[in-house]
Amino acid sequence: MPRMWTPRRERIGIEVYIHLTYDENGFWFFDDFIRRLRINRNLIERILGKGLPVSSRIGEKLERISNRDLGLVGSIAFIPRCASLMGVTVDLPRTLPNWFSNPPEELWEKLALGVRSSEAEFPLHHWVEVPRSEDSANGSGKVKGMIWKYQNPMILRHIPLAYYTAQEIWCRRDPEARKIGTRILDMISKDLKWCAATVDEMDVWWDSVWSQCDDDTPSVTKLRHG
DSSP: OOOOOOOHHHHHHHHHHHHHHHHHTSOOOHHHHHHHTTOOHHHHHHHHHHTOEEOTTOHHHHHHHTOTTSOOOSOOTHHHHHHHHHTOOSOOOSSOOTTOOOOOHHHHGGGBOOSTTOOSOOOOEEEEEOOOOHHHHTTOOOOOEEEEEOSSOOBOTHHHHHHHHHHHHHHTTOTTHHHHHHHHHHHHHHHHTTSSSOHHHHHHHHHHHHHTSSOOSOOGGGGGGO
8 A cells, every 4th residue: 555645734724713613603704714824725635636644633623524414502603703804893793693594414514624626525534543463563564554434424514604794784784795605705705715615605505595584685695796
């Protein structure tokens, strides 16, 4: 078996992002995160596409992150972070309304992290040591472990939160609402390039969710069209 080497900075970047997503139930835009850390996008894709191993201690975190039905209760750190980094001046809610829900299961699964602009499945992998045989101990064996696939994918679960946040900024008439809303939509689009879900699919989902609310403000997705 050939030796498998995972780029260190990019591996750590993925693992940190997973930990933060787990801790906050949705952290931040993935593409912007790796830009801020100056992580090589091509090496991220190499890890994902070739199944290079990352930490073997994130299985529980991925299981929680991928759970669509996990209740979004309590304070949502994504919203104040978005307000702070984008200069929002109006007050935004810190919790999600009762009418908010994550996308349906078939669309939720498409929010899994993958190689950019690919609809193929690129799950994360980890290294598992195997007991060394007597021959291996004597130096004749070469296999020291195996690469296993994680059962759960890394869902970019902040994307639905980003739609909601952009909508609230638009509805509350922040002085820069159009500019900020357009910027958030652009960041959503960049992250969706790392997923199988498309911009059209997610915009249609949000339009449907928003149409059920008693508010005559147009869906924030209209900002994509001028």
